[in-house]
Amino acid sequence: MTFKVDFKVRDYECDLQGIVNNSVYFNYLEHARHEFLSAQGVDFAKLAKDKINLVVIRSEMDYKHSLLPGDEFYVAVEPQRVSRLKFAFKQMVVRKCDDKVMLNALVIGTSVNEKGRPFLPAQIDQLFKPAP
Structure with missing residues (x-):
């Protein structure tokens, strides 16, 4: 299952080179993951209130091309199971005008x-396919 969230580059997200700063991509990716979870009925705030915290333990990003001010794009999110206690989000940033992967x-x-011990509650566990 692939989920998509639309965005448009805002001028202040760009650096002196006139391109989206590399750190901004983390924000795009995180927002898309949160929107994915919300669309699946997962209330991030309620999880935290219930002392269940979703945490990122690793990020890998391959920058292909640079987004520019005003570019419209989407972030695709594909959930994957890594192991019994780990899940992954395979994500792509794609510029809409030419479908170029950025x-x-x-x-x-x-x-x-609440003790910092890894576990997957049922509502998170069911979102991710089993590892191959």
């Missing part, structure tokens, strides 16, 4: 309980 990412996470 960035490929893999973000790996888990959830931890």
Whole structure:
């Protein structure tokens, strides 16, 4: 299942070179993951209130091309299972005008309980396909 969130580059997201600053892509990716979870009925704030915290434990990003001010693009999110306690989001940033892939990412996470111990609650567990 691939989920998509639309964006448009804002001028202040660009650096002196006139391109989207590399750190801004983390924000795009995180927002898309949160929108994915919300669309699946997962309330991020309620999880935190219940002392269940979703955490990123690894991020890999391959920058292919640079987004420019005003570019319209989307972030695709594909959930994947890594192991019994780890899940991943395979993500792509794609410029809409030419369907050019601007960035490929893999973000790996888990959830931890109030003692900081990894576990996957049922509502998170069911979102991710089993590891091959």
